[in-house]
Amino acid sequence: MEPDFEQSEHVTHTLAPPITDLNGAFNVVQRVRARMQAAVRGRDEVIETIIIALLADGHVLLEDYPGSGKTTLAKALGDCIIDDQPHDEIVTFRRIQFTPDLLPSDVTGTTIFDPNTNKFFFRAGPIFAHIVLADEINRTSPKVQSAMLEAMAEKQSTVDNRTRKLDQLFFVIATQNPLDLAGTFPLPSAQLDRFLFKIRMKHIQRDAELEVLASYKTRRAGVGNAMPRVTRTEIIEARNVIENFVWVAPEVRECLVDIAARTRSDERVLQGASTRSLVLMIPALQARALTRVRDYVTAEDVFELAMLIFAHRLELAPGIGNVDQVIRDCAAEPLDKLARLTLRR
């Protein structure tokens, strides 16, 4: 898609050149990272993961307790991105608070009759945005969830039999509360599979928490607003660059396949990693390599992302509680094999 230079200039006061190499892509990463880190303290790892998901064209599911900064994170991300196509109906950031009585049309939008023109016109729902925060996604009915499902999987939405395309930059950050499950509709595994990462956020460090308290006022005042942002187009271009220029060695792909095979044959696992998860993993690996200033994927990337990618996809046998351990066990040998490769050739 051709960027609209005029509009970018208008919004960012700079004429953004098209991104054609990894340096440009990395520059995007840096800008997003800097802005988000300014807005959210003590969550650098999560920020990193979200950036990776953004660049890998995946969605993330944040699982954490209330008040731990999920919304702040999502808003900060939305705040980073400039909509350089202001003329369409798609906005930068939307938040949907899921409740049991929500209807699909509340999410997707609906057609409304206009008496002046005697026509129905479509009023876009909140999913017509670049960044969508789906808050407490497990609290809504499966009907609404399936509407989300289609949108996330196909990047399109069907209302009144008319299918409308969502924007290419459609990024969902869903959250759910791991406790307080009364009256919820747990996400079916098919829908869980739509999320690239499931991020379990931990409580932030004491120092970071102190800093959060100390900097609360300044951050609310929007201290980071002066920092450079990125345009939607830049992110799309960065994705293309990453896909084309970050090298995934055949051995890395073998390693992924080996890990998946092990999860399937492990007796602690009822259902192993799907092939789709592997397919989704490739761009994530590439994106992570980029964030580490590399143009090639290493065992380290696999090791770090395996947990995020597989944890919510594996169905464990009854009585097995620690999915991380299972993944570590399954990944150890293929990763070691991959590591030893560097001594052999």
Place this chain on the structure above:
Amino acid sequence: MKFRASVRAIRHPLRAFALGLAALALTSQFAMSEAVVASVIGSVLGVALGEWLGRSKWRTEVVLSAVAGSLLLVWLLTALLLRGESVADALGPGTSLRTFGIIRYFVTSLAVVSAVRALVVRKQTFIVLELVMVVGAVAFALAAHRDGVIARPLWLSDWAWQAGLDPVHVLLAIGGLAIVVLALLLLAEREGEVSIASLVALPVLALIAVLIFTTSALPQPKPASDINLTDHGESPQTPPQVRDAGVPHQPGSGPDGGARPQEGDGGAGQNPDASSGQQDPHTTDAGIDGGSSARDAAVDGGGSSARDAGTDGGGSSGGDASVDGGASQGRDAATDAGGSAGAQDGGIDGGTQQRPPDGGNGSNAPPSDGGASGQSQRQSETDQESQRNDIPQPSSAPMAVVLLDNDYSPPSGAYYFRQGVWSEFNGHRLIESSRTDADQDVIREYPTQQVRVRESAPTRGRVIVTGRVALVVEHNGPFALESEESLAPSSNPNASRFVRAFRFTSRSQTVPYQQLLHARVGNPAWTPDVRAHYLKGPTDPRYAALAHEIVNGMPEARRADPFAQAVAVKLYLDHNLTYSTRHRHAGVDDPVADLLFGDRTGYCVHFAHSAVYLWRALGIPARVGNGYHSDEQNRRGGSAILLRGSDAHAWPEIYVEGYGWIVLDIAAERNLDPPGQPTDEDLQRMLGEMAREEQEDPADPPPKKDDSLPWLKIFLWTSAILLGLALLALYFVKIWRLVVPSFAKQKTIARLGYRSILDSLSHVGYTRDVTETREVFAERVAQIAPSFRELTTRNIAAALRASGDDLSRPEFDVAGTRAIMRAVRKEIRANTTFWKRLLGAINPISFFSSK
């Protein structure tokens, strides 16, 4: 807590005390007294020095190498100075040797103790070393106390007996005290809680030390000095020799040297002894027929020998004093007393006997004193004698092992190993001849090359027998099966068991005694002087009277046959003498007369002298031989003959024309001594095996190969060779992996360089866990070598980056990678200990863990 605090307060003095004692225990076994003092002082100062070094800011390696360097320097310096003549000129050779010895002992103990102390200060664990030093010293000092030999560390048991204590209790007390001191030390060292386990470990440690020492100490009792053939007794004087008592005549070539009187004197002194009692029980074989074992037993009655010694000593001194009245004799007496009595008798008095050779200084000294005052000596001897009687002391301590190459069976039924001969009559007894033209058939010095006797025995009636002697205890001179022809040095087959070894070639008697009848006696080649020398005896007319009386009792046909006369005398003595080692005939002018015309009871030295005097009175050239005697049956068919202290013997010999010196031993028919211990066959076999395990020495005939175990040998050798090859290969691979980055090209430098560094990290214990990725590992290693991260990145990039021809990428940068490698190595060196790196470098399979 209070107790701990007080122990902590005294821990430094306590440690200095313990280590000083350890130094004392160690060095007192072999060093001069000044050197012992020096090393004790050195170790006490070493504690202080080590404490200071340990708290200094230098690195441990620096401290250790400085200490080692200084030690080496001092040793080199003293060696250089000793070699040069200036110092020796200035101080005199003795003084300079002693001075440098003292310096060396001092510096060595200072260095060792301070090094260990510094280590302990740096790292508590090394206190084990200190404990091992103390425990080892104690165990070493008591090492002789083994196999339940409570009398073994003689210096200790002597003292204990003297003080009226049971040595066992003393030993136990020492052990207990050592453990208490060690426990206190350990307690003081720990700043935190003391683990009970560490206290329990102490006795275990001590036990282990004792066990280790035991294995190397075996059943090698120090020779009770019984046998004066050995150094102890040094003074070879005859009489004593018999059983411990006086020993060998040989001049004091022994270490004690000083102590001994000149030989001559010594001889004199002893002679008297000899004379007083000359009876040789042993000789069993003497009889023409062959000895009877019973007599041997008598001989063995080792205890007797010790006592004899006492007696002899007494006798000799007395005799000497009276006769010579010379200073020299005084000395002899002293010597005897010292050598034999001193060593042994002293022991006896104390309750134990002789000390080990080392005692050198100590033991000699007392005797000398004794010598100085003849009277006192006598008295003491008397005392000794009386005491001795209470103490049985068969000494079956192994003295030497003889391996015969030939299957030789002596006509007398016993092997005579001659060490020396006494042929010169000095007025009281027979002593070693001072003539240069007599007794030239004996070699008195250990061979350093092939040595032949000046006057070898005739070939007639004799056969060449060769063999090898391995000495368990140092002797005054070599001995060999009679009559020795030549001696040659031989390598010591087992240095931990034997003090030296040599080979002998002898012409041993095969002619039966019956054939010697009608033979003439004496050697026509002798000058009249020599002949007179072999005929000179006491002027006492009773000898001649007795001799002629015996001859007159012979059948007339035989009366003119000198050999028959000799046999008649022998048979007379056999019949009329009684063997007893208790009858020492000490303190009389002519012990032989005292015996022969008195109670007719005595032991081999007396017997031998009696026979020689009687023969000489009849005009038959005769002399006394001394050395060891072993019944043929003791061989039990093996080629090894174990000579024990109780086998020491003196016997009479006569010269038969055409046949040379023939042993004609006296075998008293009555024996008052208890039977001795039988030969320990196992010991004999074992020592024989040990003596046989020799490296080839050129003088030896090629040993017959033992073909019985070729497969085992082949297997062992093959395994050893394969193992060696494998080790070589491993080291080759290791070194190759280390140096190959120097030859690496752009495409391989990142891989080979990284691998090389991985090996270096393996040396110091950093290996990647299989669950770790390279990056995580690099983070871990970054604690000691931050540059390793970059190397890891390059390595991974080289392997996983899209292949391309862009050789400007960092992973293809040969020089840069090498620079990083150097940096990593430097960081490793800076952040790890030398020992860790050294151990890693030695480990041949360290690279297996590089992954």
